[in-house]
Amino acid sequence: MISDEKQKYDSKGYLLYEGFYTNSLAQSIKEEARRVIHEEDDERKILEKSGVARSFFSPENNSDLFYRLNREKNMLRLAKELLGGEVYTHQTKINIKHALIGDVWEWHQDFIFWAKDDGMPAPNVLTAMVFLDDVTEFNGPLMIIPGSHQMGMLQETQKAASNHDKEWNEKYVNTKSYLSALSADLKYTLGQQEILGMAEKRGIVSAKGKAGSVLFFHGNLFHASPNNLSPWDRYVYLITYNRVDNQPDFPKNPRPAFLANRDFTPLEAMEMAYPVVSPEVCQPDIQYPISR
Amino acid sequence: MISDEKQKYDSKGYLLYEGFYTNSLAQSIKEEARRVIHEEDDERKILEKSGVARSFFSPENNSDLFYRLNREKNMLRLAKELLGGEVYTHQTKINIKHALIGDVWEWHQDFIFWAKDDGMPAPNVLTAMVFLDDVTEFNGPLMIIPGSHQMGMLQETQKAASNHDKEWNEKYVNTKSYLSALSADLKYTLGQQEILGMAEKRGIVSAKGKAGSVLFFHGNLFHASPNNLSPWDRYVYLITYNRVDNQPDFPKNPRPAFLANRDFTPLEAMEMAYPVVSPEVCQPDIQYPISR
Numbered sequence: 393m394i395s396d397e398k399q400k401y402d403s404k405g406y407l408l409y410e411g412f413y414t415n416s417l418a419q420s421i422k423e424e425a426r427r428v429i430h431e432e433d434d435e436r437k438i439l440e441k442s443g444v445a446r447s448f449f450s451p452e453n454n455s456d457l458f459y460r461l462n463r464e465k466n467m468l469r470l471a472k473e474l475l476g477g478e479v480y481t482h483q484t485k486i487n488i489k490h491a492l493i494g495d496v497w498e499w500h501q502d503f504i505f506w507a508k509d510d511g512m513p514a515p516n517v518l519t520a521m522v523f524l525d526d527v528t529e530f531n532g533p534l535m536i537i538p539g540s541h542q543m544g545m546l547q548e549t550q551k552a553a554s555n556h557d558k559e560w561n562e563k564y565v566n567t568k569s570y571l572s573a574l575s576a577d578l579k580y581t582l583g584q585q586e587i588l589g590m591a592e593k594r595g596i597v598s599a600k601g602k603a604g605s606v607l608f609f610h611g612n613l614f615h616a617s618p619n620n621l622s623p624w625d626r627y628v629y630l631i632t633y634n635r636v637d638n639q640p641d642f643p644k645n646p647r648p649a650f651l652a653n654r655d656f657t658p659l660e661a662m663e664m665a666y667p668v669v670s671p672e673v674c675q676p677d678i679q680y681p682i683s684r
Numbered sequence: 685m686i687s688d689e690k691q692k693y694d695s696k697g698y699l700l701y702e703g704f705y706t707n708s709l710a711q712s713i714k715e716e717a718r719r720v721i722h723e724e725d726d727e728r729k730i731l732e733k734s735g736v737a738r739s740f741f742s743p744e745n746n747s748d749l750f751y752r753l754n755r756e757k758n759m760l761r762l763a764k765e766l767l768g769g770e771v772y773t774h775q776t777k778i779n780i781k782h783a784l785i786g787d788v789w790e791w792h793q794d795f796i797f798w799a800k801d802d803g804m805p806a807p808n809v810l811t812a813m814v815f816l817d818d819v820t821e822f823n824g825p826l827m828i829i830p831g832s833h834q835m836g837m838l839q840e841t842q843k844a845a846s847n848h849d850k851e852w853n854e855k856y857v858n859t860k861s862y863l864s865a866l867s868a869d870l871k872y873t874l875g876q877q878e879i880l881g882m883a884e885k886r887g888i889v890s891a892k893g894k895a896g897s898v899l900f901f902h903g904n905l906f907h908a909s910p911n912n913l914s915p916w917d918r919y920v921y922l923i924t925y926n927r928v929d930n931q932p933d934f935p936k937n938p939r940p941a942f943l944a945n946r947d948f949t950p951l952e953a954m955e956m957a958y959p960v961v962s963p964e965v966c967q968p969d970i971q972y973p974i975s976r
Contacts, residue, residue, distance in 0.1 A: 492876055496788065496911050529821040530888050535913055584784055588915040596822050596914060618910040619788050621827055622888060623880040 401474050405541035406609040410601045412466070413522065417666045418603035422524040422627050424457045425486045436650045442493060448486045450650040451629075457665075458484070462631055465661035466668065467520055467606065471633040474608060475516055478658035482506065482517060482634040483651060488627055489532045494620030496532075499582040502632075503611030504545050508580070510652040511642050515545065516635040517611040524627035527600050532620040534599040534607065537590045540614035546586055582614060590614060604669070693766050697833035698901040702893045704758070705814070709958045710895035714816040714919050716749045717778045728942045734785060740778045742942040743921075749957075750776070754923055757953035758960065759812055759898065763925040766900060767808055770950035774798065774809060774926040775943060780919055781824045786912030788824075791874040794924075795903030796837050800872070802944040803934050807837065808927040809903040816919035817895050824912040825890040826899065829882045832906035838878055874906060882906060896961070 401407050428451045429437065438447040452458040462481050471479050502519065506512040527533045599607045620626050636658050646652060693699050720743045721729065730739040744750040754773050763771050794811065798804040819825045891899045901907065912918050931948050938944060
């Protein structure tokens with residue numbers, strides 16, 4: 393079964409599992425996310441301009457639930473299968489897209505940030521997005537161009553980046569430079585021609601589903617997300633798994649460890665203290681209508 | 685048949701007709717829209733910050749096609765039926781939501797702009813939105829809270845406006861004041877409590893459909909729209925029909941006529957020179973899933 397999945401993943405760059413976890417487990421994770429964000433007040437908490445928390449990195453440092461979730465056996469087995477080897481977490485974060493104000497994210501690839509900022513050698517890296525609320529067309533779902541990961545890391549994004557860097561440096565000259573990867577005003581974005589070329593060929597899909605669903609997506613997949621225009625906050629948890637033999641060659645002034653983990657120990661599966669759904673019962677690949 | 689429609693419209697505040705016009709008529713209107721925007725270069729053309737046209741008002745002044753479309757017999761019959769009397773156009777505009785950059789519009793009601801800025805006495809006014817491209821979840825569809833028009837024009841929006849006015853005046857002190865109603869940075873928006881209260885009761889729907897579809901919506905209906913994240917521009921044409929006995933009592937320095945029409949002559953039905961679809965074959969009310 394898994395190798396069918398691997399084939400689909402290689403072709404499309406993502407897999408969406410509806411109901412990978414139970415709704416009640418999703419609810420428990422969300423409550424734990426709120427607790428950690430409320431109780432921990434350090435640089436791992438990234439704020440919106442309005443002062444509310446937008447992201448919280450490495451919650452597993454203060455939470456047994458998140459520590460176990462990173463190692464949950466069904467998710468870990470899939471991450472290893474899709475990446476083809478032992479894995480560790482390069483980055484983990486809780487993301488909150490706030491009611492009415494949660495921002496748009498432009499089209500981008502993730503891997504370029506890890507390559508440029510952390511020195512990660514190859515795109516043998518994926519992110520598992522665990523839905524902690526229902527994700528709908530109204531609250532800023534991930535939009536994806538299937539197969540776009542096959543383009544590799546684009547030169548265009550690097551060009552855009554060099555223009556952006558100047559503006560960015562002027563704007564944030566007195567703040568921590570790593571913040572540039574954490575804002576919706578992204579440092580590396582995709583050019584219109586690349587987006588158009590891929591979308592004409594493969595269309596656009598959006599990753600929607602009930603709380604407890606999980607989306608696995610490739611580090612080079614083109615993705616974007618609109619504002620959350622619903623009046624309800626929308627929580628997700630993102631785990632970036634990297635292959636153990638793909639350790640970054642960190643630059644001289646590396647980003648802090650809570651953003652780019654230095655512990656490369658292969659993860660070992662753990663049981664959750666909460667009921668999980670067996671992946672056998674999952675719908676393996678819900679594709680939504682193409683945009684035109 | 686029409687009075688069933690009237691009943692639905694009164695209850696929900698909108699009616700969406702899939703395929704009200706043929707795809708080829710929609711295509712002809714879009715080509716005409718492009719021609720007018722290209723050839724006419726005056727204050728009716730509203731630009732994005734980037735310099736591309738976002739809106740063009742009163743295209744019927746330079747186009748037989750738009751002149752006839754405002755009076756197209758099926759649309760006009762519905763507008764009269766839903767408003768309960770003779771009608772004229774208070775405002776018409778072509779709207780372009782540009783690929784990748786087309787902006788988000790916050791939750792708002794339309795009538796408050798016409799009441800405050802033009803002196804329109806009552807919300808006996810509706811807008812027909814003619815889709816000139818397919819409208820999908822990817823290109824900034826109108827999001828709607830069904831039944832929200834029954835709340836009337838909200839005080840909250842007026843409060844928000846008074847705060848906004850100061851900022852606005854500071855920001856645009858040297859520009860034409862009527863521009864405040866034409867920007868995505870709206871002067872009158874709805875408060876979170878009002879949006880939440882209505883959405884909890886009635887959910888949120890989005891108005892999507894093929895090119896040629898038409899959405900009729902009440903002047904007090906809560907609506908918003910996300911960015912256009914697709915790489916394709918999205919055109920719509922908006923006709924605001926007002927009841928003839930609901931003529932504005934214009935203030936001393938009224939907005940220009942291209943924004944707030946002074947010709948209150950009841951419209952008379954005209955034939956289009958293009959094939960139209962009889963409303964009998966329309967799907968009268970496509971409702972999309974509620975957000976949670």
